[in-house]
Amino acid sequence: MTIPQQTAGDAAGSGARKIRLSREVVLAAALKIVDDEGLEALTMRRLGQALHRDPMGLYRYAANRAALLDGVTELVLDELAIFGDDPDWQGQLRRIAHDLRLLALRHPNVVPLLVTRPLSTPLGLRPLGTLRPLEQILGLLIDAGFTASNALHVYRAYYGFLYGHILNELQEFIVDPDENEALLRLGLHRLPPKDFPRLRALAPQLADYDGAAELDEGITILLSGLSAHLASPPIKKD
Amino acid sequence: MTIPQQTAGDAAGSGARKIRLSREVVLAAALKIVDDEGLEALTMRRLGQALHRDPMGLYRYAANRAALLDGVTELVLDELAIFGDDPDWQGQLRRIAHDLRLLALRHPNVVPLLVTRPLSTPLGLRPLGTLRPLEQILGLLIDAGFTASNALHVYRAYYGFLYGHILNELQEFIVDPDENEALLRLGLHRLPPKDFPRLRALAPQLADYDGAAELDEGITILLSGLSAHLASPPIKKD
DNA sequence: CCCGGCAGGTCTACACTGTAGATATTAGGC
């Protein structure tokens, strides 16, 4: 006999009262599961359990699991603020880069979605929330005086570098934070010294990786390179 | 590397000659499935069917599905050649970048693995094949006169940019190649014009994206920026 | 000849997944 959870006090003391569902509530719960337990843990049944609902009911708020994942990425990207009216476009790009980096560190389990979902969805069919940063940054650059097509070039170089950095940084992960030997912290001792001398020798530098500083340097290089390159010859004849 | 030649008419059950299995054969078959039918299609049962074997037998060559995926990424990365003795490190980096780009275009379905698998595996525990490029490029740079730690910085900027570019390029995908209107080719007509004016206006530029040229420009910018930046002040005091 | 071991291939079974479709429950209008 199943227990109808009509009576409030049966579950664990925290609000056993069924809150009214909405797309935002569902996505927020999904994000929490991904953050806490990883991507694989986000199943319809698990999500239903977290919301004290039948899993089937969730299909009202997301057509299927893929749409649910898209919703989560959208929700995460909404945390990113872009101010279209700031005339200091370089400063703005720098700030956004740092913001996105922090966002990725806050939700590392979502990063695979961030980079992977767009690969299987053509531009025009993506959730609008994920296209908004693109549109806004384009606006930022165009307002700063760039040609539309040059703005696109700058955007590509910028976002490419940015995502690349984030992937890079998230990949260098610590195995055993308590270990004080750098080799061991990264698990590098398992590599055959014969084949990987350089990598092993770089253990200390790998172990104290200042992601923010490195990102900032990269942005500086990129911006200076871009302005130098864009100043002299037009990139293309359109 | 090369697939042992197989009989074309494997569908006809009579002549289904069972070739001798090996790790390479299994991984090659797995890669073929991923290339032809996508990542999701690579299941143990499907792979077993492609090899005319019981799916369970495959666990002799890959401990589990994750290991199988790792094997596939390793196999793909083996296609990338790096010549450690070339003194022209800039030219070498440029060539490798183009090679990796072409490799990604050849195996677009593997790219998610390439960028995603390392996120869930600490450096020291990755399949050795995926670390080899790192080690070799470090060697290239160190032989060219870089400090070990500067080599690491250059590597990070380089690989970050490179992966970023590849993601970028693979994301701008064509919905309907027969369409001659740029808006429609990318599916951009579905975007509300009010919210995405710039993006829609950029449709023509998006539609003819010369990835190789863009990558080359980016590399140029990066290399010049790097050498300028590395020439004057040391990045860090180690 | 038999026999025991052994390594590899095969089968069955189980716990879990997404989700289609039927069913039960509720709310609102007359």
Place this chain on the structure above:
DNA sequence: GCCTAATATCTACAGTGTAGACCTGCCGGG
């Protein structure tokens, strides 16, 4: 009361990874 529409829940099915039992051929030794 009764009818309709929406919403919530249940059941069921095809598919997944993989543990563990089973079978099958091959080996050298008696």
